[in-house]
Amino acid sequence: MKKVNFNINRIWGFLKNIILICFIIQLFNNTVWCQQDTSEQKVDFNKKYIASYWHDTKKIVASPIKWRAKEWSIFAGILGASVVTYVYDKEIYDFFQRNKSETTEIVSKYVIEPWGSGLYSIPLLGIIYLSAGKNNHHKNVALTGLKAFLLSGGAAVLTKHIFHRHRPSDNEPPDPYMWQGPYPFTMDYTSFPSGHTTTAFAVASVLAQGYKDKLWVGITSYSIATLVGLSRLHDGKHWATDVIAGAALGTAIGITLSRINFAKNNKLDLGPTAMMGGYGIRFAYRLD
Numbered sequence: 001m002k003k004v005n006f007n008i009n010r011i012w013g014f015l016k017n018i019i020l021i022c023f024i025i026q027l028f029n030n031t032v033w034c035q036q037d038t039s040e041q042k043v044d045f046n047k048k049y050i051a052s053y054w055h056d057t058k059k060i061v062a063s064p065i066k067w068r069a070k071e072w073s074i075f076a077g078i079l080g081a082s083v084v085t086y087v088y089d090k091e092i093y094d095f096f097q098r099n100k101s102e103t104t105e106i107v108s109k110y111v112i113e114p115w116g117s118g119l120y121s122i123p124l125l126g127i128i129y130l131s132a133g134k135n136n137h138h139k140n141v142a143l144t145g146l147k148a149f150l151l152s153g154g155a156a157v158l159t160k161h162i163f164h165r166h167r168p169s170d171n172e173p174p175d176p177y178m179w180q181g182p183y184p185f186t187m188d189y190t191s192f193p194s195g196h197t198t199t200a201f202a203v204a205s206v207l208a209q210g211y212k213d214k215l216w217v218g219i220t221s222y223s224i225a226t227l228v229g230l231s232r233l234h235d236g237k238h239w240a241t242d243v244i245a246g247a248a249l250g251t252a253i254g255i256t257l258s259r260i261n262f263a264k265n266n267k268l269d270l271g272p273t274a275m276m277g278g279y280g281i282r283f284a285y286r287l288d
Helices: 009-033 047-061 070-087 089-098 102-117 121-130 136-163 195-210 215-234 241-260
Strands: 268-276 280-287
Touching: 009 047, 009 070, 047 136, 047 241, 070 089, 070 215, 089 136, 089 215, 102 121, 102 195, 102 215, 121 136, 136 241, 195 215, 195 241, 215 241
Parallel strands: none
Antiparallel strands: 268 280
């Protein structure tokens, strides 16, 4: 059995970084726990919509931090999963690189990766918007999805330039324990978190929340987002902990924006959740 070299200083350094990212995630996620009685008004791509970016961002960032047992369990779960994964980042990277093939490279490049870069997801949101007609909810989903893509992308970029983690390709041999942050005045070393994964999960969360009555939408959206994260490992662009952080950050932003912008008119609730022993998908049906 291969021995893993545990370096206490490296683990502690990562813990300080991951605590900060979990704090950012929780800050974005606070409004998720609050019941919001909102009514869906007429939405369109106009000045009011553009202004909503600033207003929604302020609502998210200014949300008071009032952690309860549920929030602490999610924080502990993300932290624990990240620490364990961090120890095995190099092994996970090597596994994906050993199992690459010409076929998987083609699938990753042309089928999966574009969902994270926006090449496929943005046109999909555009199709939803243009085909909505007089259906205001479809327009709202499309515009909220676009907002989630842009805001989550911005949050990922900001976080990258706080931590400045080395990508696998930045060192030979690849070293998952190289961090240069915080140091904002450089464009180098932008591995943590995965931006593709962040935006993919943000859009997936909006689609899942916007179409709670269509179970297949949520399952498909989260499945594609998961494949995007795996493709970043396959392509050697990120470490596994980058993907976990991106998925958590994107999901928090997507769900929070959905709670702000969508009326609670769907009875079926689908989304990721923490549970004893790990994570899963939550299914809930409202009877009233």
